[in-house]
Amino acid sequence: MALIILALVIGIPLVEILVFIEVGSEIGALNTVLITVVTAIIGMALLRVQGLGVLMRAQQAIERKEAPVNEIFEGVFLAIAGLFLLIPGFVTDAIGFLLFLPPLRRALASYVAKHSKFAARASYQKGAQRPPGGTGPVIDGEYEVVDEEAPQLNNDPASSGQGSTKNPDSPWSDKK
Numbered sequence: 001m002a003l004i005i006l007a008l009v010i011g012i013p014l015v016e017i018l019v020f021i022e023v024g025s026e027i028g029a030l031n032t033v034l035i036t037v038v039t040a041i042i043g044m045a046l047l048r049v050q051g052l053g054v055l056m057r058a059q060q061a062i063e064r065k066e067a068p069v070n071e072i073f074e075g076v077f078l079a080i081a082g083l084f085l086l087i088p089g090f091v092t093d094a095i096g097f098l099l100f101l102p103p104l105r106r107a108l109a110s111y112v113a114k115h116s117k118f119a120a121r122a123s124y125q126k127g128a129q130r131p132p133g134g135t136g137p138v139i140d141g142e143y144e145v146v147d148e149e150a151p152q153l154n155n156d157p158a159s160s161g162q163g164s165t166k167n168p169d170s171p172w173s174d175k176k
Contacts, residue, residue, distance in 0.1 A: 016089035023090060039093045043085025046100050051078050073109035073116075081105075 024032040058071035077099050084096030099105055 012089075012091070015091050019090045036088045036090075036093075039097075040086050040088075043082055043093075043096055043100075047078060047082040047085075050100060050102070051075065054078060069113045070106070070109045073112050074105055077105045077108055 054074045058068035061068040081096045081099035084092040
């Protein structure tokens with residue numbers, strides 16, 4: 001895994017430099033820089049518009065009492081797309097613009113959500129037997145509010161007929 005990350009850290013800038021040189025020799029250095037700046041601006045505008053759309057879909061899923069797992073992963077892919085468009089380069093811009101395509105982004109988000117250990121597919125519906133897509137049981141229980149001032153136990157052995165329940169070694173016992 002570390003070798004793959006190292007290859008990406010070294011390889012991506014080298015490929016970007018190569019593409020910059022080729023594009024710059026065809027259209028000129030100034031036009032190459034302008035295209036890079038324009039793609040960053042367009043990317044930020046797309047990120048804002050599509051990010052709000054994903055946020056609205058996540059809110060709708062929550063209102064339907066569903067876990068917005070796919071929407072969360074779509075938001076992650078949108079953030080990655082925005083990052084790729086901010087990084088100067090044509091290869092990263094191409095990857096960023098591909099991640100802005102909703103069908104591709106949704107397919108990737110769905111795939112990651114289905115294969116992720118961290119995506120809890122919980123259902124908020126009461127009485128559900130099992131979360132959708134989940135493997136564990138739903139634990140259903142009831143609770144009762146207990147008064148904070150519980151009655152004191154009578155630890156006098158003479159009154160109860162039993163031995164003392166006090167532990168002299170306990171840090172919570174009264175040491176008088």
